[in-house]
Amino acid sequence: MLRRKMRHLSRYQEIATALFHYGFGHIVRDLGLMDQVRRKSGRKPESDASMAKRIRLLLEELGPTFVKLGQVASTRSDLFPPMIISELETLQDHVPSFPFQEVKGIIEAELQASLPACFASFDEQPLAAASIGQVHRATLISGEEVVVKVRRPMIERLIETDLEIIADLLVMAEDRLSWVAQFQLVELFDEFAKVLRQELNFVIEADNTERIRKQSMESGYISAPRIYSDYSTKKVLTQSFIDGVKVTEATKAAGYQPKRIAEQFAKGMFEQMFVHGFFHGDPHPGNVFVTKANKVVLIDFGMVGRLSRRMRQELALLLIGLYKRDTNKVHRALIGMEILREDSDQELIWEDLEQLRIKYAMMEISEISLANALQEIFDIAHKHRCLVPSSLTVLLKSILSIERLLATLAPQLRIIDIIEPFGHDLVRERYDPIRAAKQMQEETIDLLRTLRYLPKELQHVIRAARRNELEMKMSISELDQLNHKIDQITNKLSFSIVLLSFSIIMAAVIVGGSLTAEQTILSRLPSLEIGLGIASFLFLWIIWAIVRSGRF
Structure with a gap:
């Protein structure tokens, strides 16, 4: 350090x-x-x-x-x-944006070709500049209009x-x-x-963008830019140009259909979350564009969220329990999501959830904010020292962005009406007998595989024990504090020994000089000063070493 x-x-x-x-x-x-x-x-x-x-x-x-x-x-x-x-x-x-000459140098070094060999045209003025990189508009030799994101020099x-x-x-x-x-x-x-x-690696962002684009093609609710992999590297990302406006500018006065846009955006986001388990992690208005045909296009996939199938099913159960004001369902879902710790007081947690149910029982469903309700549930978990997975906090942020956008574009839309079909599909899938049988079959195969290798593993353990080669690892939570305390005691003991030695040397020099009357070589030397100097140096050196260790 x-x-x-x-x-x-x-x-x-x-x-x-x-x-x-x-x-x-x-x-x-x-x-x-x-x-x-x-x-x-x-x-x-x-x-x-x-x-x-x-x-x-x-x-x-x-x-x-x-x-x-x-x-x-x-x-x-x-x-x-x-x-x-x-x-x-x-x-x-x-x-500030960085100079075009640096942009040109980075692109040519990354693509191993001159700029004119890659692009028919390249706008020297950036469309936008951010902390990680900046974006330029360009045209490929083949004629496609693109935007090129270039990583800022020295940023890594x-x-x-x-x-x-x-x-x-x-x-x-x-x-x-x-x-x-x-x-x-x-x-x-x-x-x-x-x-x-x-986020520093544009290859990861390119993969995220392509995955969202492909998984959204079937429903067509939303889309993402096309990635040109031949012109993309860790430091350069080339994707199709989106001819549209920011979603906040897609008003009825400008000729757009805000309600349709809001509905498509929300369905597309919930499809990503509950069907595919892979979703845009930061869908704020600056990352949502609308084309002239009222198509929603997402950009900037540096942050994404992931939900396993099991997590999605438990989340659906949680949402259904929340909207049905069913404390038991919410509590079971939190256990299934492994948010609640085994050593937590489940009765106290249930009581806090029940208080939350009573609060929402007094409200109409249309008045309930899904993001706020989830936030309050996560607050209860945090109150009882339970850690909410990062995937769910990213989900919460995305849902909050969805609610804000719906409130701006189409306040009359109820988020529960949009999300409910996805939730019920997940719950039906969870209790689908065919899927349950398939899952049981997979678990049985895993168990049989484990039992097959168990005798061999036990033989290894027994042989190691006979040869006294059996190792046991122990984890003691207070071991670091114990080591720290031992270091403190050792350093203080060393300090005391040095002090004692210093005192003995000085006493010996003074007593020896006073008892002898003969002129010796020692008496002719400034022994007192030399002894004091050496002892003082040793004393200061060991004190510095102890203080530097931070364990005194």
Whole structure:
């Protein structure tokens, strides 16, 4: 950690200074980073704004990695309060576009061909610029109109540096700040880092886009751009140009059919979730376009959600239980989704769910927000220290985006009417006797396979035990604390021994000098000073070593 801190010292200083400026000086102090703060003249700490706004401004100032961190954190409404979530959802990338010559250089290096050999025309002015890359309009030699997304130069190195620093800071924070463990920030960061590294690789985004496009072709509710794989790499993504407008601009006055658009969009999204289990993870209005023929097209598949068949079936049961105000169904679904922990107090959880049922029993179904209801259920799980899977938090964010878009385009549409058929299909599939028999057959085959190899595995265990080669691994939760305590005791003992040695040496020199009257070589030397110097050096060296270890 120390080597990385020295290597990234200037970035540590930027982060510590930004934290201090936006009113988080207590965190800087608790992490022991006050010496890294660079106070700028004429710049006063932001203290008047709300904490949520200060967090957003802080992340925007620290750049792409931290903006992306905030965007991922905005999906975890089960962990953070609404005021922070609403601010994080407004995070913006304040980044300028990079020069066309760099764009040209990256494309030619990636495609191993000159720009004119790949494109009949290429617009030097970008359509949009973001933290990861920027988009240009172009035309292929074959005549198709496309958009080309090019990854920003050096962005991978910047993001990896920031990820290393954040990981170091979280390790420090876990030891010193109790609320870090409470909000599960380390787990959230691991999830965030994985998502961000995937966004850096345009090949993954291309695969996601193609998968959504192909699985949506049969129903035709929505579509996605076509990917041109011959012109796409890890740093360059070429896809078909969408001739349309943002969904918020598709108004009746502009000649569009908002109700039809809203219905197609919602059905398409729920089909992705409940039929295919693979869906767009961030369908905000900027990622939803509408063509002149009122066709909905999704773009930007850097973030996607995944739901297993079993999770989809349990989710359908949860939604049916929610709308039928059936606490038992909701509780069983949460157990089936493995959200509720075995050691949780199930009676207390059931009582909290029952209180939620009573609340919704007083409301008309049309008044119930699906996103809010799911959020309250996840809040109950979090209250009882149960971890909601990241796939469900991405789902929740997507459902929230769907509800907002429906409220804007067609307030009269009821989301329950759109989602109900998908839910009932999943429940029927769950109890389908043919599928149940097939599943039982597969499980029986797995069991027989396990039983077949069991005797051989037991023989290996017995032979290893006879040769005294049987290893047993133990996990003791307090082992790290025990090791830490032993280090403390050892260092303090070493400290005491050095102090004792220092005292004995000094006493021997002084007593020896006072008892002898003869002039010896030792007496003619500044032995007291030399002894004091050596002992002092050893003393300071061991103290520095102990303090540096952080275990004193």
